[in-house]
Amino acid sequence: MTATAQQLTLGVRLRDSARFDSFLPGPNAEPLAALRALAEGQGESPLYCWGAAGSGRSHLLQAACQHAGARGRGAAYLPLAEHAVLDPAMLEGLEALPLVCLDDVQAVAGEARWEESLFHLFNRLRERGGALAVTADCAPAALPLALPDLRSRLEWGLVYALAPLDDAQRLAALQLRARRRGFELPDDTGRYLMRRVPRDMPALFELLDRLDEASLAAQRRLTVPFVRGVLGEA
Amino acid sequence: MHAIEDAQALKLLAPNRFVLDWVRDHYIGSIRDVLAELDSNNPIRVELGIGSSTPAVEPPASAPAPPGGEERRRERRAPPTGNLNAAFTFDSFVEGKSNQLARAASLQVAGHPGGAYNPLFIYGGVGLGKTHLMHAVGNLIVQKNPDAQVIYLHSERFVADMVKALQHNAINEFKRYYRSVDALLIDDIQFFAGKERSQEEFFHTFNALLEGQRQVILTCDRYPKEVNGLEERLKSRFGWGLTVAIEPPELETRVAILVNKAAQAGVELPNEVAFFIAKRIHSNIRELEGALRRVIASARFTNRGIDLKFTKEALRDLVALHDRLVSIDNIQKTVAEYFKIRVADLLSARRTRSITRPRQIAMALAKELTGHSLPEIGSAFGGRDHTTVLYACRKMAELRESDNRIAEDYSNLWRILTT
Numbered sequence: 128m129t130a131t132a133q134q135l136t137l138g139v140r141l142r143d144s145a146r147f148d149s150f151l152p153g154p155n156a157e158p159l160a161a162l163r164a165l166a167e168g169q170g171e172s173p174l175y176c177w178g179a180a181g182s183g184r185s186h187l188l189q190a191a192c193q194h195a196g197a198r199g200r201g202a203a204y205l206p207l208a209e210h211a212v213l214d215p216a217m218l219e220g221l222e223a224l225p226l227v228c229l230d231d232v233q234a235v236a237g238e239a240r241w242e243e244s245l246f247h248l249f250n251r252l253r254e255r256g257g258a259l260a261v262t263a264d265c266a267p268a269a270l271p272l273a274l275p276d277l278r279s280r281l282e283w284g285l286v287y288a289l290a291p292l293d294d295a296q297r298l299a300a301l302q303l304r305a306r307r308r309g310f311e312l313p314d315d316t317g318r319y320l321m322r323r324v325p326r327d328m329p330a331l332f333e334l335l336d337r338l339d340e341a342s343l344a345a346q347r348r349l350t351v352p353f354v355r356g357v358l359g360e361a
Numbered sequence: 362m363h364a365i366e367d368a369q370a371l372k373l374l375a376p377n378r379f380v381l382d383w384v385r386d387h388y389i390g391s392i393r394d395v396l397a398e399l400d401s402n403n404p405i406r407v408e409l410g411i412g413s414s415t416p417a418v419e420p421p422a423s424a425p426a427p428p429g430g431e432e433r434r435r436e437r438r439a440p441p442t443g444n445l446n447a448a449f450t451f452d453s454f455v456e457g458k459s460n461q462l463a464r465a466a467s468l469q470v471a472g473h474p475g476g477a478y479n480p481l482f483i484y485g486g487v488g489l490g491k492t493h494l495m496h497a498v499g500n501l502i503v504q505k506n507p508d509a510q511v512i513y514l515h516s517e518r519f520v521a522d523m524v525k526a527l528q529h530n531a532i533n534e535f536k537r538y539y540r541s542v543d544a545l546l547i548d549d550i551q552f553f554a555g556k557e558r559s560q561e562e563f564f565h566t567f568n569a570l571l572e573g574q575r576q577v578i579l580t581c582d583r584y585p586k587e588v589n590g591l592e593e594r595l596k597s598r599f600g601w602g603l604t605v606a607i608e609p610p611e612l613e614t615r616v617a618i619l620v621n622k623a624a625q626a627g628v629e630l631p632n633e634v635a636f637f638i639a640k641r642i643h644s645n646i647r648e649l650e651g652a653l654r655r656v657i658a659s660a661r662f663t664n665r666g667i668d669l670k671f672t673k674e675a676l677r678d679l680v681a682l683h684d685r686l687v688s689i690d691n692i693q694k695t696v697a698e699y700f701k702i703r704v705a706d707l708l709s710a711r712r713t714r715s716i717t718r719p720r721q722i723a724m725a726l727a728k729e730l731t732g733h734s735l736p737e738i739g740s741a742f743g744g745r746d747h748t749t750v751l752y753a754c755r756k757m758a759e760l761r762e763s764d765n766r767i768a769e770d771y772s773n774l775w776r777i778l779t780t
Contacts, residue, residue: 156662157662157663160662161658171654171658203376214379216379217377217380218377219376219377219378219379220376220377220411221376221377223376243552247517250517254444266678266679266682268644268648268682268683268686269682275487275582276549278487279644279645279647280647282488282645282647282651283650284651285651285654285658286655286679
């Protein structure tokens, strides 16, 4: 917790790897640019991105917080999926920050206290000029919200559906992640991985991390035979 | 959290009590360990507090000085335009049949604040322009009398200020402040529900303002009598002045709003694009504005002109969602349920009044809320001719003017289907 990185993280840490430059734009270049603008104090608020699990929602929001923090702009990241251990009272005073990011807002839909507190936070942020970025697994109109006031405010801003990546883009995303970690993932190895394991990006990234450690330990490059050996052990 | 460092101590500031407690319970040990590792001979102290090292966001210059607490010693009189949004004026308000009455009443009040229409009570669903009208009155009052002290605030802010004043023993300041204004504009008073102490305080503020012939304007999501958890004496007083409703805007007004908003953003919106958006989005003005923002943002990002093809692409997901939410099937089911008849009756050849009216309502709703053509709607209603659908739409337009009961049924169903 230093003055330059002022992210507020509860329960989860901001992942170091969750940066804008480690996010493959692919079909989502526009929401990526919109969120970056928001983190830099431009752009339109609220910004609402929705997509299936693994579409990069948390990555984007954490990257926005990191990006804002690196520019001396305080930001809060709230993983609402962990609302069971959180409390709506934690939303008080957040309007003092230039950027508030709410991840998985669907998790608190239908919970009256959360909905009302989010609604009030929205109003206070708007009054103070702070920005709000929200993600969910569905569009605002499809959220099972009880408070129409909150829904209409979420619909007010820019709403983007995060498009899933195709195979070529998934491979490119894996290779981007590998390069960021300082190693190369050959095309054939990447394609081999994608055939062997579940297709969602979080699972692939996790596997990539494991392979990176294994290759460091064995001092081997990530060839298909090496990877086959590692996966065989697991 | 904000961190302030000096030689001996690390001061961590949390935005609120919850975060403070959280950090104390979960992280303080680790933080101390890390600091001890840095210099075990001379460990740095950790202090936790609530606050912010730098005001990250400047409060608006026109914010009223909140009574109570630290601010108490500052200038007590707020600047005359407390929190009014200058963009919300009568000029920027798009008038239509749905809001005509509310607009006229608001203009009257702006011309004679504290006069016959006190309080002015504006109610209606979300995103229909209540807040806009309220600010428009405030702005016009200040424009006519620059010394007038007009305060706008959301009901939650009134509650929060009161709680703060109670904590700081400043309730008398609080009372004096809110009772000294020339016009008090409180938004969304349904959030007073269940907050008895706030209602009590507001009741006295309200009486004092009315006695002093100061204007009070309130908005609410429903008719005053229908707000649960609100004291009876408040409800009855809210009805003393003028109570006006805002209805959802009809198609032409929605189009006008879009064209108007686009022009404000420096964008010329082709008519067919405005109609395309307005036909598909009917629930409220915020969603309409959201769709427009998205089209404008995407056009700028891709450097393309806004035409119908581009708009359909940009709003593909939104439109698909609405088509799913408001389908002819869904309309038939909802209407049948509302009138306690069977869907099969709606599709049948039966021609008793108890069936034909709901059938006509359902057809008119299908025409208004879906993108389907008259022949398509006709065939979805048991293979009827498109002229039958056209007749139903005309009949409904006529009956909604002449028959209050039908007008109410229609708008109830409309609301159920679109929110």
